[in-house]
Amino acid sequence: MTYKVAKVIVDVPSRETDRPFDYLIPDELKGWIEVGSRVGVPFGRRTVQGFVLSLHRESDMDPARMKPIQELLDLMPPLPPDLVEMAEWMSRKYACSMISALQVMIPAALKGKAERYISVAEDEGGQDALSEADAEAGNADSGSLFVVPELLTGEEEEIVAYVKAAGQVTMDHLSARFADRAGDLKGLIRRGILAETQMIKDKVRKKTVKTVSAAVSGEEAERALASFSGQARRQKEVLQFLLEVGVPLSLQEVLSTLRVTAGTVAKLAEKGFAVIEDIEVFRDPYRNRNFKGTDPLERTAEQEVVYGKVTETLDERSYGVFLLHGVTGSGKTEVYLQTIERCISLGRQAIVLVPEISLTPQMVERFKGRFGGKVAVMHSRLSTGERYDEWRKIREGRVQVAIGARSAVFAPFADLGLIVMDEEHETSYKQEETPKYHARDVAVYRAHQHNAAVILGSATPSLESYHAARSQADDNFAPLLLEMKQRPSGSHLPGVNIVDMREELRDGNRSMFSRALHEGIAARLERGEQTVLLLNRRGHSTFVMCRTCGYVAGCPECDISLTYHQKSNNLRCHYCGYAAPAPSICPECNSEHIRYFGTGTQRVEGELAKLFPGIRVIRMDVDTTTEKGSHEKLLQTFREKKGDVLLGTQMVAKGLDFPDVTLVGVIAADTALNFPDFRSAEKTFQLLTQVAGRAGRHQLPGEVFIQTYMPDHYSVIHASRHDYGSFVREELNHRRALHYPPYSRLILVTLSHEKLPLLLRMAENFAGDLRGKAQRLGWYGNLDRFAAEALDILGPVASPIPRIKNRYRFQCMVKYRGPLDAVRLVRETAADTLANLRDASLQISIDVDPQMLM
């Protein structure tokens, strides 16, 4: 079975190129090109990277017009066929291009770019140029023409001689070498005397080390050693050493052990007595760490039930999704470990997804401790090279478990048995950039492809998952609900006190600490126990405001206030990167009363220092955790009890497990409740429940204070009682009444352009067009009428951030219910809008199942 044609998705980001192109498979690559292969193909005048989508015996295209694949970039295709198939599904589901879906599945190291190489043309006389001119003139019989050798100037000859000597040089090198003779260089290429080829070059290569080993043995070696002259004493020493050791050694090691130069070893190799080779090695980010092995714990009764259900699915090789609702500290991670162990023993592989900020060394340690070298870890703090190597271990079948953040869901395992998603409610599982996928949906789809099991674990499951489990409505994704209500340690969930901050104010306490929390901290200091303080502030930012005139420093390009960064003492825009020095007088009114406002973990830190002299505070926020590894270092310091208080934003709420933490305080519980986001109650509940679970997880009993100005809000009350069920009932009622997910689905469409009037018109056109189309399909209607199928379009309205990077933004929200292919309708309408306008500057972004509404 020989395939002659490959359909290739090219790495050219435009709407016109979002379809496969046909290429011929050259004879020498037949048998090597597979579905998922990464190839370099000619595209227009360039060479671009592409992925093979499918193989065919013939094409509808005229073979004469088809170009051949130029090069194959990897021996083993980076994408197995199931991922290629999934890219097509992602493209439909999330309205993204195929290339963006394929690119997100492979490590950044494999995003190759074409490099231009120059060599002397085969026939120096400019044959190519001539025959091309002939072809244009319709003269097919150019071969018989008498070719006049081109005359070269002295300068030109020098360049040609240089290239000839080098064989092949990059264009970059050549233009730097002959920087002052760009004209000559270009002329030579234009006339076809120098030929240009393009090849794809990867950003990062496999890492290798130079090794050296003896190339002779036995009698031969005896003779070789005898043959050395007195001057070659050092070479003889090296050969003797290599013969003794008998295995390849790293060159570096040989040089330092014997104190010889690289030249000595090279001479030995030249004579044929030794070989110097590059041997591939893996960069291992955890190489200097030892992980203590751990054994499975005896399962509790609750764990047994969950374990039984999941392993049954694994043993049967059937598809199954489980929603594991387990209170904090109920032993979910232990269940993950044991089900993974079963999965591996069945010869299959497992993926563990955790939110980026929970991917701490402690987390990794638990998995490495149980599975040792079978684990690959992927997270954003690794270098591009380290990530590439971890990924290769997966692709080459060297490991059986991959643990990582969102994108680890694409780990290219051959026989996937289990996908665990810890903290499944976390919004960071949704990617905010294109492709705007949700790792939960991808996990479920992959499990379906592989007949695998999925465990979605959380103490506070997302309403979408919980509702799906309860109603068993959506047959594609109807998880089985499993619950764990007890902690194996026997410790109880901590008592939670709600502190009404309005009352504190009435009683004359103007501090940010209530009297109760103040006393609590003081008591911990006395007893040598630890405290965790959470400042609930999403999008944590500090802005600059003038107290005299009310001026707020804003970004000149975006309609948003600038964020103050203490370390660099400047103001920065989080959307476009604009930066300016922090002003000391107000640019509007020249007042000196210009101050830094906002959340300030720094302010809390300052106040703590004032109230408790000598207190050791470890502050964890965006400012203190930007450096690589800083997050871990801070936690380690706290773990070693070199800090009394761990103070921070959301980061402190997740997965931390410290035996001496007996007090948790939430400074301002309600800040998120005021956000114009229908999920704000859910997010507040989740955060409070999570952080409350940090206290008293071990022998010492815990205590929690939640300070709030909204003590009667149901999310605060239910969180204080650890009562997920009551919260969900109340929240679902609200959602149903307002037709929000899970009772509808959303598509957020954002249009942007530099010119406001034009944008406004286009946004109106888009919404009108979409409405018309929906009406003709009989979909359009108010969701209030409780029809099984309906689609409503809200807007256009200005986006919550109305301008970013000098582009104005308007949005439409599509709300729908029932099995309508609304994504396709929106995508087609967007394409029509763009095609009609023919203004490349208009951008339309489509976010399916959006998580961030601001």
Ligand SMILES: Nc1ncnc2c1ncn2[C@@H]1O[C@H](COP(=O)(O)OP(=O)(O)OP(=O)(O)O)[C@@H](O)[C@H]1O
């Ligand atoms: N079967 C068991 N017997 C004894 N101890 C157990 C058992 N299972 C778990 N534990 C212990 O209970 C504690 C909590 O377990 P684990 O971290 O797995 O819970 P979790 O639900 O993942 O916690 P969270 O998600 O709240 O961080 C750990 O110290 C763990 O070692």
Ligand SMILES: [Zn+2]
């Ligand atoms: Zn002012």
Ligand SMILES: [Zn+2]
């Ligand atoms: Zn900006």
